[in-house]
Amino acid sequence: MTVVTRFAPSPTGFLHIGGARTALFNWLYARHHEGKFLLRIEDTDRERSTDEAIEAIFDGMKWLGLDWDEEPVFQFSRRDRHAEIARQLIDEGKAYYCYASKEELADMRETARAEGRPPVYDGRWRDRDPSEAPAGVDPVVRFKSPNEGVTVVHDLVQGDVTFANEQLDDMILLRADGTPTYMLSVVVDDYDMGVTDIIRGDDHLTNAARQKQLIEAIGWPVPNHSHIPLIHGPDGAKLSKRHGALGVEAYRDMGYLPEALRNYLLRLGWSHGDDEVISTEQAIEWFNLENIGKSAARFDFAKLENLNGLYIRNADDAYLTSLVAPILAKNTGQEISSNQLKLIEKAMNGLKERAKSVNSLAESSLFLIAERPLALDDKAKSLITEEASAVLMRLADRLEALEQWNPETVEEAVRAAAEAENLKLGKIAQPLRAALTGTTVSPGIFDVLNVLGREQSIGRIRDVRSD
RNA sequence: GUCCCCUUCGUCUAUCGGUUAGGACGCCAGAUUUUCAUUCUGGAAAGAGGAGUUCGAUUCUCCUAGGGGAUACCA
Numbered sequence: 001m002t003v004v005t006r007f008a009p010s011p012t013g014f015l016h017i018g019g020a021r022t023a024l025f026n027w028l029y030a031r032h033h034e035g036k037f038l039l040r041i042e043d044t045d046r047e048r049s050t051d052e053a054i055e056a057i058f059d060g061m062k063w064l065g066l067d068w069d070e071e072p073v074f075q076f077s078r079r080d081r082h083a084e085i086a087r088q089l090i091d092e093g094k095a096y097y098c099y100a101s102k103e104e105l106a107d108m109r110e111t112a113r114a115e116g117r118p119p120v121y122d123g124r125w126r127d128r129d130p131s132e133a134p135a136g137v138d139p140v141v142r143f144k145s146p147n148e149g150v151t152v153v154h155d156l157v158q159g160d161v162t163f164a165n166e167q168l169d170d171m172i173l174l175r176a177d178g179t180p181t182y183m184l185s186v187v188v189d190d191y192d193m194g195v196t197d198i199i200r201g202d203d204h205l206t207n208a209a210r211q212k213q214l215i216e217a218i219g220w221p222v223p224n225h226s227h228i229p230l231i232h233g234p235d236g237a238k239l240s241k242r243h244g245a246l247g248v249e250a251y252r253d254m255g256y257l258p259e260a261l262r263n264y265l266l267r268l269g270w271s272h273g274d275d276e277v278i279s280t281e282q283a284i285e286w287f288n289l290e291n292i293g294k295s296a297a298r299f300d301f302a303k304l305e306n307l308n309g310l311y312i313r314n315a316d317d318a319y320l321t322s323l324v325a326p327i328l329a330k331n332t333g334q335e336i337s338s339n340q341l342k343l344i345e346k347a348m349n350g351l352k353e354r355a356k357s358v359n360s361l362a363e364s365s366l367f368l369i370a371e372r373p374l375a376l377d378d379k380a381k382s383l384i385t386e387e388a389s390a391v392l393m394r395l396a397d398r399l400e401a402l403e404q405w406n407p408e409t410v411e412e413a414v415r416a417a418a419e420a421e422n423l424k425l426g427k428i429a430q431p432l433r434a435a436l437t438g439t440t441v442s443p444g445i446f447d448v449l450n451v452l453g454r455e456q457s458i459g460r461i462r463d464v465r466s467d
Numbered sequence: 468g469u470c471c472c473c474u475u476c477g478u479c480u481a482u483c484g485g486u487u488a489g490g491a492c493g494c495c496a497g498a499u500u501u502u503c504a505u506u507c508u509g510g511a512a513a514g515a516g517g518a519g520u521u522c523g524a525u526u527c528u529c530c531u532a533g534g535g536g537a538u539a540c541c542a
Contacts, residue, residue: 010542045541075542102540109538118469119538140540158472167470167538175540182542205471206537229473229535236534264479267491271480274490293480295473296535303479303492313505354504364503414501429501441503 003035004196007061007068008075008186010042011053014247015060017299018201018231021265025228026199027066028266028287038193039068043076044185060248064258065280073193075185082180082188085218086141086173094217095173097139098125120169123147141174143183143214151209156226156289158202163209171210187211191220199289202227226289229269229296236298255327255357256304260311264304268297277310309356317348320361327362328369340369347451350443367437368451373463380434388431389466391421395428396461405454411446435464 005026009019030037041057043049061068089095100108100121109119126144133139145168152162173184180188186207190198198208205227215222251261263278270293272278272286312320321344325336328344336344344351344365355361367374376384384392395417402409418428429445436448436457449457 008542012542042542048541105539113468116468120469161471163470169538172540177540179540181540186542201536202472203536204542207542209471227472232535234478267479269479274481276479276491293473297480298478300478300492306492309504356504418501424501426501433502439502443503445501 001196003030003033004038004194005030005035005199006038006040006190006193006195007066008040008042008189008200009057010045010048011050011057012045012048013053014056014249016247017251017265020060020064020248020261021231021268022200022228023061023066024064024262024265025270025287025292026197027068028283029197029199029289030069031284032287035196036069037066038070038073038195040073040075040189040193042182042185043074044079044180044182046076046179049076056247056249063252064248064262073189075189078185078189078192079180081192082185083174083178085188086180086184089143089173089217090141093144095141095143096126097130097133098142098170098172099133099137099139100124101137118167118169120167123170126170138176140172140176142170143173143217145170145210145213151213153205153208153212153225155205155208156224157292158205158227158294161205161209163206165213168206168210168213171214183207183210183214187214187218187220190223191215191218195223197224197226199226199228201230203230226292228292229294231268232296232298234298234300255359255361256308257311257315257323257358260308261304263311264307268299269293277307305356312352312355312358312361315352317345317352320348320352320358321345323358324362324365327359328365331362332366332369336369343368343451347443347447350447350451353443354441364442367439367442370438372456372459374435374438374460376434376438376464377440379440380438383431383434383440384464384466385431386466389464391417391423391428392431392435392461393465394421395432396458399449399454399458399461402454405450407446407450410449410457414446414449431464432461435461 007019007023007026009015009023015023027037029035039061041054043054058072086095090097098121105121108122112119112122121142125139125142146165149165150162151165151168152160154160171183172181174180208225208227212222248261252258259280262280262283266278266283266287267276270287271291275282278286321341324344325341329336347365347368351361351364355364395414398413398417399410402413414428414432415425418425421428430440433442433445433448434440436442436445436452442448452460
C-alpha cells in the first residue's frame with residue numbers, strides 16, 4: 001500500500017514554526033516512501049478562517065520547499081459529505097440528537113469538576129425519545145461513544161496509549177446549525193483522501209482516541225498515528241508570539257535560508273546518530289518515525305543561525321545574489337542595476353564567508369554599490385589619519401601604475417607599498433579598507449580591490465585625501 | 468479537578484543493561500589572520516529525586532517532583 005500523508009492546518013493564522021515542522025515530517029515520510037503528501041485546509045471554523053491565512057500557508061509551504069501532491073482539499077467544501085456520514089450514523093443508532101443547552105452543559109461540567117469526576121457530557125439525550133425534544137431548539141448530533149472499557153491508540157511515536165472510555169464523552173458531530181465539527185470532518189476526509197499515516201502534534205493525542213472510536217463505529221480502517229512532541233519557546237513554555245511562534249515568512253524576512261530552516265527543524269525532535277548537517281536528499285533517504293524523540297524541544301535561534309551561516313557559506317553565489325538583490329533594493333530605495341548585480345556576485349564568495357543571514361549579506365554588500373564619495377562610519381573615519389591618508393595617496397599612485405588589475409597584481413602592489421613605507425600590512429590594509437568600503441569590516445582587502453576595479457578603487461582612495 | 472505524555476551538559480541530541488556517558492550549538496582558552504568572519508586545537512558542562520529488578524542500571528518497573536498537552540456547538 002502506498003503511503004499517503006497529509007498536512008492539515010487551520011487557516012486562522014500564519015504557518016507557524018511548529019506547523020512547519022509537522023508539514024516537514026509528513027513531507028519527508030511521504031517522499032521517503034515514494035508516496036503522496038496531501039494538503040488539506042481545515043476551514044470549518046468560518047469565524048476564524050481567513051483567505052490571508054490560506055495564502056500565508058501556501059506561501060510558507062512553497063518557500064520551505066514542501067511541495068504537495070494533488071489539489072489542496074478545502075474541508076468546508078466537503079460539509080455535505082460529512083453530514084451524510086453523521087446521518088448514516090443516526091440511522092444506524094450510533095449517533096443521536098441532543099437538545100441540551102449551553103447553560104446545561106456548563107453546569108454539568110462544573111458539578112463534575114467539583115465532584116472530582118471527569119468533566120464530560122453525561123449523555124442525558126443518549127437514550128431519550130426524540131418526542132421529548134423541547135420545541136424550538138435546534139439539536140446537535142452527538143456520537144454514541146462506548147461508555148465502558150478502554151480505547152488504545154497504537155501510536156508509532158508514543159507507543160500504545162490507553163484511555164478509559166468514561167473519560168471520552170459523546171462528542172458533537174454536527175453543530176446546531178448543521179455544520180460538521182472538526183472531529184467528524186478529519187475522520188471522513190482522512191478516509192476519503194486515502195490517508196494511511198497521520199503525523200501531527202501530540203496536542204491531538206486525545207483526539208486520536210475519540211477519532212478511533214468514530215472510525216471503528218463507521219467501520220473504516222484505522223490509519224497509523226504518530227503524535228510528535230510540540231516545540232517550545234526558549235523559556236520552555238508553549239510557543240507564543242513573543243518568541244518562536246512566528247510565521248515562516250518571518251524567518252524568511254530575518255534572512256534564514258529555507259534549506260537551513262529545514263535542516264534545523266528536522267533535528268528538532270528527530271535524529272540520525274551524530275549527524276547534524278543533513279541535506280534534504282539525505283533527509284528523505286534517512287527519515288523514519290522510530291527516531292522521532294518523545295519529549296518537547298525548545299527553539300534555539302543560536303543553533304539555527306549557525307546552520308544558516310553554514311548553508312550560506314556553501315550556497316551558490318548567483319543564488320545568494322538573487323536573494324540579496326531585493327533586500328538591497330528595498331533598503332536603498334533604488335533599483336539594482338545588472339552591473340551592480342554582477343559586482344555583488346563577483347564579491348559574493350568573499351561576502352558569504354562572514355555572513356550569518358541573507359540580511360547581513362545585503363548589509364555587507366552595500367559598499368559595492370555605494371556612490372562616491374563614500375560616507376565613512378566613525379570607526380572608519382578615525383583610521384584615516386593624516387599620515388594614513390598620505391600613505392594611501394602614495395598607494396594610489398602605485399596602483400595607478402599597474403598594467404594589469406587582478407587579484408595577484410593588486411596584492412603585490414599593496415604588499416610592496418607596505419614594505420616601502422616600512423609598515424605592517426595591517427597598518428595599510430585597515431585605512432585602505434576604510435577608504436574602499438567606508439567601514440572597518442569587509443572581505444579580504446585584495447578581494448575588495450579586485451572586485452571594485454581600478455577606477456572605483458583608486459577613486460575611492462583619492463576621495464579620502466586629507467588636505 | 469480529571470485524563471494523557473515527557474524528564475541525559477544552558478540548548479538540540481546519541482546511547483536500545485556493562486561506555487573514561489559521545490556529537491552539535493553556545494560559552495571559555497589558544498593557534499592562524501589585513502578587519503570581521505571562517506578554519507584548527509584544547510577546556511568547563513548532563514543521566515530530576517527515591518525505591519525496586521539485576522552480578523551490573525542513564526537504559527527495565529513503581530512512586531514522588533517538575534514540565535507539557537487535552538479537557539469547546541475551535542481546529
